[in-house]
Amino acid sequence: MEWFRKLFNQPAKSESLFPGKRLPMDQILTLKNSTEMIIELSCGISDKIHKKGFDSLSHPEKVLHHIYCLESEVNNGGFDQFFANSSGDYALDTPSALDEIGAHHTANLVKRAIDLFPSGLPSRNREQRIEQLDSMDETIRDKFGDFDSEFFEYRDPLEELQVKYMVANKNQIQV
Numbered sequence: 001m002e003w004f005r006k007l008f009n010q011p012a013k014s015e016s017l018f019p020g021k022r023l024p025m026d027q028i029l030t031l032k033n034s035t036e037m038i039i040e041l042s043c044g045i046s047d048k049i050h051k052k053g054f055d056s057l058s059h060p061e062k063v064l065h066h067i068y069c070l071e072s073e074v075n076n077g078g079f080d081q082f083f084a085n086s087s088g089d090y091a092l093d094t095p096s097a098l099d100e101i102g103a104h105h106t107a108n109l110v111k112r113a114i115d116l117f118p119s120g121l122p123s124r125n126r127e128q129r130i131e132q133l134d135s136m137d138e139t140i141r142d143k144f145g146d147f148d149s150e151f152f153e154y155r156d157p158l159e160e161l162q163v164k165y166m167v168a169n170k171n172q173i174q175v
Contacts, residue, residue: 069090
């Protein structure tokens with residue numbers, strides 16, 4: 001492989017899907033702003049999931065991962081995207097994660113979105129959850145758009161609450 005790199009002047013491919021050296025928690029907390037802290041931590045958590053699996057995460061890491069997934073999916077494509085993608089595998093865990101950091105309004109909003117599913121239970125299996133979404137009446141599924149608008153109001157200061165949670169649980173976060 002070294003000959004290929006020399007020939008084409010390309011660096012060797014990294015083993016990680018998320019290349020780059022990650023900062024330890026104490027350095028993450030010294031970054032300039034909360035957005036940088038949350039993104040750096042989420043990359044570290046993603047690396048850990050990739051290398052060791054989701055079950056290797058500590059409880060605080062899972063809490064922060066659930067919230068990051070919710071926020072990134074809803075901001076990118078709404079609640080519909082949150083539930084349709086792999087992030088929806090943990091949709092049922094997301095309200096309690098939000099409650100744990102003090103984001104009670106957002107937790108309630110996610111619970112209301114979950115309640116749109118048959119029996120209020122989105123499947124943890126992505127294919128089955130997509131079937132659930134596809135079988136929803138359009139008028140019910142359209143309510144996700146209303147929830148998107150309410151989410152974008154950011155009635156809970158999610159970044160601030162996540163950083164406070166990171167500080168309070170820094171000894172249990174190992175990325």
